[in-house]
Amino acid sequence: MANENCINQQECKPTQFWALLGLGGLVVLSSLYAFFTLEHHGHVLTGMNNQIVWGLPHVFAVFLIVAASGVLNVASIGSVFGKKLYKARAPLSGMLALSMLAGGLAVLVLDLGRPDRLVVAMTYYNFKSIFAWNMIFYNGFFAIVGLYLITLMDRNLKSYSTTVGFIAFLWRIALTTATGSIFGFLVARVGYNSALMAPMFIIMSFAYGLAVFLLVQTVMYKWNNLALDERILIRMKNLLGVFIAASLYFTVVFHLTNLYFAKQWEFERFILLEGGVYTMVFWIGQIIIGGILPLLLLFSPGARHSTGMVMVAALLVILGGMSQMFVTIVGGQAYPLVLFPGYQESSTFYDGVINTYTPTIWEYMLGMGGVGIAFVLTVIAVRAFKFLPQDDFKALETDDA
Amino acid sequence: MNDTVENKVEERRNFLKTGAVVAAATVAPGVLMYGVAHSRAPEEAASGNVRWGMLIDSSKCGDGCNDCVTACNTENGLSGETGPQDTQYIRKLDIKDLRNGRVHSLPMLCQHCENPPCVDVCPTGASMKRADGIVLVDRHICIGCRYCMMACPYKARSFVHEPLTDQNPEVPRGKGCVESCTFCVQRVDRDENPACVDACNSNGHMAMLFGDLNDPQSPVSLAMQTQPSTEVRADLRLNTGVRYQGI
Numbered sequence: 001m002a003n004e005n006c007i008n009q010q011e012c013k014p015t016q017f018w019a020l021l022g023l024g025g026l027v028v029l030s031s032l033y034a035f036f037t038l039e040h041h042g043h044v045l046t047g048m049n050n051q052i053v054w055g056l057p058h059v060f061a062v063f064l065i066v067a068a069s070g071v072l073n074v075a076s077i078g079s080v081f082g083k084k085l086y087k088a089r090a091p092l093s094g095m096l097a098l099s100m101l102a103g104g105l106a107v108l109v110l111d112l113g114r115p116d117r118l119v120v121a122m123t124y125y126n127f128k129s130i131f132a133w134n135m136i137f138y139n140g141f142f143a144i145v146g147l148y149l150i151t152l153m154d155r156n157l158k159s160y161s162t163t164v165g166f167i168a169f170l171w172r173i174a175l176t177t178a179t180g181s182i183f184g185f186l187v188a189r190v191g192y193n194s195a196l197m198a199p200m201f202i203i204m205s206f207a208y209g210l211a212v213f214l215l216v217q218t219v220m221y222k223w224n225n226l227a228l229d230e231r232i233l234i235r236m237k238n239l240l241g242v243f244i245a246a247s248l249y250f251t252v253v254f255h256l257t258n259l260y261f262a263k264q265w266e267f268e269r270f271i272l273l274e275g276g277v278y279t280m281v282f283w284i285g286q287i288i289i290g291g292i293l294p295l296l297l298l299f300s301p302g303a304r305h306s307t308g309m310v311m312v313a314a315l316l317v318i319l320g321g322m323s324q325m326f327v328t329i330v331g332g333q334a335y336p337l338v339l340f341p342g343y344q345e346s347s348t349f350y351d352g353v354i355n356t357y358t359p360t361i362w363e364y365m366l367g368m369g370g371v372g373i374a375f376v377l378t379v380i381a382v383r384a385f386k387f388l389p390q391d392d393f394k395a396l397e398t399d400d401a
Numbered sequence: 402m403n404d405t406v407e408n409k410v411e412e413r414r415n416f417l418k419t420g421a422v423v424a425a426a427t428v429a430p431g432v433l434m435y436g437v438a439h440s441r442a443p444e445e446a447a448s449g450n451v452r453w454g455m456l457i458d459s460s461k462c463g464d465g466c467n468d469c470v471t472a473c474n475t476e477n478g479l480s481g482e483t484g485p486q487d488t489q490y491i492r493k494l495d496i497k498d499l500r501n502g503r504v505h506s507l508p509m510l511c512q513h514c515e516n517p518p519c520v521d522v523c524p525t526g527a528s529m530k531r532a533d534g535i536v537l538v539d540r541h542i543c544i545g546c547r548y549c550m551m552a553c554p555y556k557a558r559s560f561v562h563e564p565l566t567d568q569n570p571e572v573p574r575g576k577g578c579v580e581s582c583t584f585c586v587q588r589v590d591r592d593e594n595p596a597c598v599d600a601c602n603s604n605g606h607m608a609m610l611f612g613d614l615n616d617p618q619s620p621v622s623l624a625m626q627t628q629p630s631t632e633v634r635a636d637l638r639l640n641t642g643v644r645y646q647g648i
Contacts, residue, residue, distance in 0.1 A: 042563035042576045049485035050559045053547040113545015113560060113577030121544050124525040131524040131548050187637060188518060188554030337556050339509070339633055340648075343496040347509065348483040349556060351494055355485075 013223070017383055024376035031369020034362045035110040043113065046363050051355035052333045057111040059325040060367030063208065064104030064374060065138070065179055066201055067321065069172040070209020072097040072145065075152075076172070079165025084392060085232055089217070090165070092387045094149045096216060096378060097172075097209075098142060103374030105138055107367055130181045137175040144168045153385070176202045183328065190267040191332030196257065200250040204324065207243035211317035214240065216378065218311045220388055228307055229391065237310045241298040244317060248291045251324075263341065270335050270354070271327065278331035281323045290320010330357055443590075452515075452534040453584055453642060454614035455598070456621050456630060459507040460647035461608035462601075467493055469508050469609065472600030476585055478569035488559035488574075490582040491597055496648075505648055508597065508609070511536055511557040511582035512633060513642030519549035519558065519581075528579075534614075534642050535584050545577040554634045557581045584611075614642065 038045055048055040075094050078087030086093075109115055125132045148168045151161040180201030186192035214236060221228050255272065258264040271282055294313035303309045334355045339345060345352030381387060473491045474481040483489065491510040497503070513536045519528045520536065527543035530536050538549075550558045558581040565574055571587045574580055585595035593599070598609040612621035630644040 043560065044486055044563040049562070050488075050550070051485055051556075053550040053560060113547070113579070114543065115545075117542070117544045120525055120542050121546075124527075124542050126520075126523055126526040129522050129524045129548075131522060131546065135524060182548070185522070186552055188552065188634070333551070337554065339494070339555060340496050342500065343498055345494060345496050347492045347494045349489050349492040349494075349509075350485060351492075351509075351556065 016223075017379070020379050021376060024372050024379060027368055027372030028376060030365050031107075031110070031372060034365035034369070035115070038111075038362055038366070039115065045360060047357050047359045048363070049355075049357075051350050052330060052357040054329055054333065055357060056326075056330075056359040056363040057107050057366045058329050059322060060370050061104045061107035061111070062179065062329065063322055063325045064100045064107070064370050066176060066205045066325075067208035067212050067318075068097045068100035068104060069141070069176045069179070070205030070207070071100060071213050072168065072172050073206050073209055074213050075148070075165060076169040079148075079162050080169045085235060088389045088391050089213070090161075091149060091152045091385075092217065092220075092389060093213060094145050094152065094168075095381045095385075095387055096213060096374075097145055098149070099374040099377035099381065100212070101138060101141060102377060103370035103372070106373050107370035110366055110369070130178055130185050134175070134178045134182060137171070137178050140171060141175055144171050173202065176205050183332070189332060189335075189337065190258070190264050191271075191328075191335055194254065194257070196250065196254050200247075200254060203243065203246045203250050204321065207240065207247045207317055208321040210236070210240050210243055211314040211321070214310060214314040215318070217389065218307050218314075220382060221307075224388060226388075229393070230305060232391065233307060233310060234304050237298045237303055237313070240310075240314065240317070241295055244291055244295050244298075248287070248295075251286070251291075267335050271331055275331060275334070275354075278327055278334060282327045282331070285323025286320050286327055289316050290323055294320070333357075447531045447533040447535070449532040450615060452614040453513070453589060454534065454612065454621055455513075455584070455595075455643045456610040456624050456646060457507055457643065458608045458610075458646040459505045461606050462505075462507050463604075463606050463608075464506050466604065466606065468600040468604050468606075469493075469597035472596040473510075473582070473585075476569070476588070476596035477572045477583075478565075478567065478574065486560075486562040488561065488580060490557075490559070490580075507645060507648070509555065509557070509633075510597070510643065511553075511584075512555050512639070513582075513584060515640035515642070517639065518552040518554065518637075522548045522552040524548065531586075535586055535589070536581075537583055537586065538579055538581065540573065540575055540578050540580075543578040545579065547579060549579055553581075554637055554639070 046055065071093055073093070074086050075090035075097075076086075077083050078085075078090045078093075109118055112118075112121075114120075121135065125136075127133070144164070145168050148161065148164045151157040151164050177198040180198035183192040184194055184197030218228065255268060258268045271278060273279060275282070294316045297303060297309050297313040297316070300309070303313070334357065336345075336350075336352055336355065339351065470489075470491050470493060471481070473479070477490060479488050479490065491508050493506055494509040495504065495506050497505075513530075513534055515530075515534065517528070517530055517536050520530050522528075524546060525542045525544055527539045527541075528536070528549045529539055545560065547560055550560060558579050560579050561574060561576050564576045568574055572583075585593075585597075588595060594602075594611050598611045601607065601609045610621045610624055612619035614622060614625075616622060617626075624646075625644065628646055630646050631648050632639075632641050632644055
């Protein structure tokens, strides 16, 4: 039944395919509804204001963009570092990267005050702005990773895949550096202003991207009634563990650095101890759910044989990633700008107070739309093209573990 | 005969009158322009020889006085409401020295930096600095990304969160764009003071001086030469156009 349309499926499941597509489509539609409502009434309907200028939509958008660059890492390990296990997964990795970037960028654009001026954003560039550089990197990412996918999937162009893959790898490192620097270059705000932002975003992208990849891969194998080879499972879960540990390390160094600078103490006290929801999301969300729990799960003896445990760990990493973005983006703005160090400040414009932020349903809808777009694109791509990893087990034996 | 002579005299008078009018019409603009040399014609570009700036003496600023804020709201067509999503170009900031308890009250507005972070970060170049040092938002190319608001160290910018009505035609604003103090650029181009400065002068506080920082003889420069002044967040080295005294 309709077998010609499901190259990748062991047995065709059109009902499930349409159900998934419908589900994703509904999420995207609700997001569009939110967009048009906000476009008509203005951002007055959101919880964002002149103090918290970037809110939940940006948490979703930046997470998707960072994870998009990270998910390409799977392909890079294959093409750049020659690991066969990962090379077999390069097409899926590239496709996920494009889908997630599309989702993240859509949220970013739909949240603009003047989304109708997208053409302006594409034609007027201030090259001193790291934000403008990001736009160039995003567009270039689509072109380069698109080309990379073609070289991976077209037999005649296969020989170019290593070169294009290498360019894609360099490009994605530049892209995440630029994304981290959007925050790192904010010299006036104690919560950002740090050269560590760029490398920290890169290492976090490795973890978030691989977690998304493992999740999608596991679902695809289940969908096709296939079991992931244990050797592959072990290698990939160990790699995820290393990335989580590295992310935790960067988080510790970032906060230790702030703790060393006397002028940053108050901000650290806010995030680590007294920041209410931000402190809670930092410790419970970013550190425990996104770091310690998945590490325990991944390195417990049972995980060697359990795709379920690895999948739960991957889900936790994604939740932790969202938490990290919330603490970084919203928490960084909740802490007030200090105009006069050593003085207590107050005004009608909320100087000197911890800024409050209560996101509205419109912001959730807009943010989830990005996830919906990435999901819909993935469902269609997986259905229409051959993205299920094709492992050559003999070659795997020669691959360094 | 007499008639013809009178006609000729009349003609000569008319000729002289017309000639005088034409000559006056030709010379007058030059003479007038000389007299109003600081006022800028719309087609004339802002001059890089001028740097507009402001000196605020917090010791003269009246505690509880809000006249500068009210004048700004009226001039720029702002609602004057102070909710978290409402626009404020200028606000009265109360600060208290935590070491000795000394309090100051001062107006805080866009500091019109020489090296403005908002201009650096703006992806489209909508945030821009005029040749005469006034930092503005080009509302035709602002996409409403709010990155400039993240970057401004002085919290000087606001985002228009909802549709606007009854705007001042001289100060067009729009939903979805970022805005901030313009030094009342429309008044400055007519050689007038910003509305806040005039309000402060007319109530007798005289706490705000506005003028050309590049002109050593301007009142603002002279005041800065005689007394020390402070730059807010001087550590960032933005060389602000607004300076404070008395803090």
